[in-house]
Amino acid sequence: MVQTHHCEDHETVGENKEKRPKFFINDHVDILIEILKRLDGRSLCVAASVCRLWCTIARNDSLWENLCFRHVSPPPSSVRSVVLALGGYKRLYTGCVRPVRSRLGRMRKASWAGDEVQLSLSLFCVDYYERLGGSNSNGRLVGESSPSSLMFLCKPVNV
């Protein structure tokens, strides 16, 4: 749940007007981070548009790292450098993990959670490779129609 607050209140209501100090979440960034860490992807994106501080925190890749590995045993430390090299956790989550999880949602077994992440990582890597090709466009692939191997994840499930 996103705790709403008003930025204007903070500017107009000075602390010396109140006898008791008012609790304001932005003063306690460590607690704020702990809360934001537990959000789902969509809420995290919504939280990023609340104010500049929240935006900065929500952009922090470690929050998205938590999201990716939430239901999975913590991955080995080597994973982080690989993911960062391929584009970061936010991109991994929004591009691969979330669509994979939602697509597999119907027939998911709990034991597959780790494999889902592995599959997402592989797809993420192929996507990075294709983006490499696009940016190096030397006439090999026509730029505007260069296919992305993640496009099949973007389309809705056709039952």
Place this chain on the structure above:
Amino acid sequence: MGNSPADFSQLASDAILYNPSDLACWVDSLLTEFAEPPPTCSSDFIVDPVNNQTVVNSAWTAAEPHTPQVHQNITYDEQQSLDNQLTVVTAMEEDSGIRLVHMLMTCAECVQSGDLSLATSLIDDMQGLLTHVNTVCGIGKVAGHFIDALSRRIFQGMGGGSVNGGSAFENEILYHHFYEACPYLKFAHFTANQAILEAFDGHDCVHVVDFNLMHGLQWPALIQALALRPGGPPLLRLTGIGPPSPDGRDSLREIGLRLAELARSVNVRFAFRGVAASRLEDVKPWMLQVNPKEAVAVNSIMQLHRLLGCEQTRDSPIDTVLSWIRGLNPKIMTVVEQEANHNQPGFLDRFTEALYYYSTMFDSLEACRIQPEKALAEIYIQREIGNVVSCEGSARVERHEPLAKWRRRLSGAGFRALRLGSNAFKQASMLLTLFSAEGYSVEENEGCLSLGWHSSPLIAASAWQAVPAWDNHMSSS
């Protein structure tokens, strides 16, 4: 095809809607055209289902016996007439579709027996019949491609040069779109990578030989998996075989550079070597520069069937290649092949198999919604059809054989099968679920995995290892 609700909705979106109050006239004209010999038209396969609306009142009573009788139930209520319009269309189409298939088989029989004049007239009839069938999907589309291939065979002889003559650049583009549009190649890559990853376990110097590099789409996932394996990544060498580029551009090297950049990003020591060869049998083992201390994996995605000639001589290309593969002593050889029997000597048998196989494949492609991937994937498949049907001799390279035959052949050449394992199966199942169509299925068959559409297997993946005591066995017998 058929009367399933999905087909109705498909037709509703594609059907040209006429004024419902004119429905009786439209049905009349449709039946009139059906009764008269249809005019010959060009083989352009994107055609409107019905072109003209000539009004002839008395013709429908003289229609052929199998013409559906639905027109008696037509009312002028709009919804009712729309449904009936669709019913008439599907019944007619199903009918036309069945007729097309029969005519295709008859035409193939004529080609086999050499009766080219009858075959030619059948081609004309079929092309006329195509105008009455929805060629945007279903049997009409596949039939169109087979009619084209048959007419090419009849009129241009067995060279069929234009079918196989696409430039390497074109082929790569089509292949890439085929990769995007349907899961067959993704299944092949992921399954092979899983097997290779497991075979490389514990080795610090590994060497992968890819028989058809294309854009190298298989290898990023393997590089990433090796980067993350417990114990750290090995030194990975990749040798990619591909056709030479015509205009002096070294496309193999470009792909190698891209893969190297990826490997560098994820801290995997990587070396690439490109071997340009227009045919796989031209490749000699010394070109691969295999180091005896490294673990070798040979990866063949739909390449081995190209080595099968029509004559079963002792030194056919397939035997030569298989024997030098054995000489490399690979830790694993991953083989993915089309699960089809398109290398039979009899033309009619081959044609029948191909018709069934490619109809199934086109069916599965219907679920793809992304363009232009779907259209280009269809062209890719169309080229395969053309090669299977209209080429002979050395021009026919699409000599698909089923897994059972490959098992016999590879066992006879000194290889033994490795079981692909539950991880590969799990990964393949998950991959399929991501593709939006519900009809794909993975099956396990004595350690090999096959991917199919509605339980018709279309592509099969297997893994092999050289039998070490083979030479002793051969010399003692």
